[in-house]
Amino acid sequence: MADQPLQAALEVQNLTWNVAEQNILTDINLSIEQGARVAIIGPNGAGKTSLLKCIAGLQKDFTGDINIGGEPISSLSTRQIAQRLAYVSQHQSTPFDLTVNDIVRMGLLANKPLLALNGAFDDSHDDQHIAESLQLVGLKHKRWHSFNTLSGGEQQRVLIARSVVQSPKLLIMDEPTNHLDIYYQHQILALANELDLTLIFSIHNLELASQYANTLVLLNEGKIVAKGNADSVLTSNLLEQVFKLPCLVESHPINPGKRITFAANTPDAARKAQ
Known part of the structure; x- marks a missing residue:
């Protein structure tokens, strides 16, 4: 008997989202296989965050289907969605003085009884899981610090640790390298790549996208312009069309992936891109 094909981790069909008669996303179609590493790229306002929020169940008023x-995500409760995916947003703040441990522990709640908020159902394995996830992101030494006293980069790493504890099948990260220095940009993306799940992340840095994703989705004005591997998506013609600047695309001399050099934003460069 022939092997049955694996069920796709994510299917997006004819996704369209309009707000006040403005098109935010238009006819988005995506099929993402299990274990894929997918980078959503494009300029500001292209719809990257909007797409991720729809996939994560944070936006409901779209047309089309997400499975x-x-x-179907429309048939799942908020708790059921949390059991299947974790979402790490660009910005995170809390009005409460929670510790890093408190924030990471929230990842346990998706898979515990509803009465688990007070920690009554925690055990030694949970404690170890929290400690190990913080060790992975280099913040075990700040486990009992106030979350609100951390830098933006440290807070982002705590949220990724929370996602590790949540044990999802799908991890969605919106600009996970924002606020991070070069070392932690690579560390966070390398860490996410090592996790046994499907990864979707938006990112502005095209070189990092090419290094850490096996599939790139290029958005512009709410539409998919191209999708595929770095060789097919990161071409000078496509990037000049979307980013409105001439560019040079070449193999990266040190890392896997591409090196992209955009021309300076001068009147002459703008004329060449038109």
């Missing part, structure tokens, strides 16, 4: 592991 996670073959299940």
Whole structure:
């Protein structure tokens, strides 16, 4: 008997989202296989965050279909969505003085009884899981610090640790390298790549996208311009069309992936891109 094909981790079909008669996303179609590493790229306002929020179940008023592991997201409760995916946003703040441990522990709640908020159902394995996830992101030494006293980069790493504890099948990260220095940009993306799940992340840095994703989705004005590997998506013609600047695309001399050099934003460069 022939092997049955794996169920796609994510299917997006004819996704369109309009707000006040403005098109935010238009006719988005995506099929993402299990274990894929997908980078959503494009200029500001292209719809990257909007797409991720729809996939994560944070926006409801779209048309089209989104299926996670073959299940329509519209049929899942917030808790059921949390059992299947974790979402790390660009910005995170809390009005409460929670510790890093408190924030990471929230990742446990998706897979515990509803009465688990007070920690009554925690055990030694949970404690170890929290400690190990913080060790992975280099913040075990700040486990009992106030979350609000951390830098933006440290807070982002705490949120990724929370996602590790949540044990999802799908991890969605919106600009995970924002506020991070070069070392932690690479560390966070390398860490996410090592996790046994499907990864979707938006990112402005095209070189990092080419290094850490096996599939790139290029958005512009709410539409998919191209999708595929770095060789097919990161071409000078496509990038000049979307970013309105001449560019040079070449193999990166040190890392896997591409090196992209955009021309300075001068009147002459703008004329060449038109």
